[in-house]
Amino acid sequence: MIMKGRMSRAVSAAVLIAAVIFAAGCGRSDDMAGSNANSGGAEYQIAKIEEAGSVRDIDWESIETVPIDQVMWTPDAGIRAEGQLCHDDENIYVHLKAKEKDIRAENTEPLSPVYEDSCLEFFFMLEGDDQYFNFEANPNGVLNIQYGLTKTDRMNLVRPDAEEYFDIKTGRTDDGWEIFYRIPMAFIHECCPDLSFSSAIRANLFKCGNKTVHRHYISWKRVNMAQPNFHVTEAFGTMSFEQ
Numbered sequence: 001m002i003m004k005g006r007m008s009r010a011v012s013a014a015v016l017i018a019a020v021i022f023a024a025g026c027g028r029s030d031d032m033a034g035s036n037a038n039s040g041g042a043e044y045q046i047a048k049i050e051e052a053g054s055v056r057d058i059d060w061e062s063i064e065t066v067p068i069d070q071v072m073w074t075p076d077a078g079i080r081a082e083g084q085l086c087h088d089d090e091n092i093y094v095h096l097k098a099k100e101k102d103i104r105a106e107n108t109e110p111l112s113p114v115y116e117d118s119c120l121e122f123f124f125m126l127e128g129d130d131q132y133f134n135f136e137a138n139p140n141g142v143l144n145i146q147y148g149l150t151k152t153d154r155m156n157l158v159r160p161d162a163e164e165y166f167d168i169k170t171g172r173t174d175d176g177w178e179i180f181y182r183i184p185m186a187f188i189h190e191c192c193p194d195l196s197f198s199s200a201i202r203a204n205l206f207k208c209g210n211k212t213v214h215r216h217y218i219s220w221k222r223v224n225m226a227q228p229n230f231h232v233t234e235a236f237g238t239m240s241f242e243q
Contacts, residue, residue, distance in 0.1 A: 044203075047086040048242040052093065055167050055180035060084055060095055068096075068205050070222040077214035081120060081207035087197060087241055090185055096120035096137070096205070097178040102213035105139040110158055114138040116211040120179055124203035125233060126195045132202075132233055133191070139177045141168045147191045151231035157191070198243070202236035 044066050052058050068081035084095040097120075104117045115121075117138040125132035130149060137143045143162055148154030159165050165187075169180040188195050195201070205220040208230070217228050223235040 044239045046241045049086045049088055051088045066220050068207050068218055068220050070219045073217045073228045074215050077216055079216050083205045091182040093182050095180050098176040100176040104212045108140050114142050114144055118209045121206040124201045127200040127202050137179050141170045197241045200240045203239050204236045206230050
């Protein structure tokens with residue numbers, strides 16, 4: 001196990017820590033000027049389901065949808081997205097779907113810059129904590145995961161069996177693309193042992209594409225910053241787990 005950068009909790013050898021990066025996620029600009037105010041929006045409840053064998057086994061039509069429709073920093077190109085979250089006794093399940101005509105999917109390797117492609121992202125943290133996870137994925141199913149305190153103080157979390165472990169599934173739709181994956185609570189506990197299904201989390205959902213035909217930055221909760229930057233935890237919304 002390689003560990004670099006500041007972390008307050010140990011990570012087991014089951015998770016390979018690749019490196020700290022100094023420009024994580026979408027919006028690589030260092031201009032942090034502006035307000036961190038949250039735009040508001042309804043709290044989202046992560047539905048409780050029966051134990052699922054696979055992300056494809058879930059009745060997603062019964063799960064409430066989160067709109068990813070706050071367009072920021074670039075002209076509105078008509079790209080939109082949505083998310084759905086649910087959980088059982090062991091996993092959080094994620095379904096993110098983009099309405100996007102010109103799809104870019106160039107990156108195929110772990111730790112490659114998926115934010116340059118058509119990208120869907122889920123950021124979350126234990127409510128009251130100071131560190132957060134970011135899960136970033138492209139249409140090829142490359143799922144990059146990080147954990148840390150700030151945009152410039154993060155660790156990459158890499159598993160050689162990521163496709164199987166996170167049950168990553170992707171597909172093209174009539175008007176875009178989608179991705180499904182699960183996040184085992186055991187994986188979360190390697191970094192954040194206090195998070196449980198009785199906890200509340202702070203979270204945001206994003207759609208971006210730095211090198212797509214129409215560069216774009218879209219979120220569930222609006223980030224009021226002068227330059228593109230998704231790593232603003234003050235803009236996260238509140239989600240709770242259905243019991």
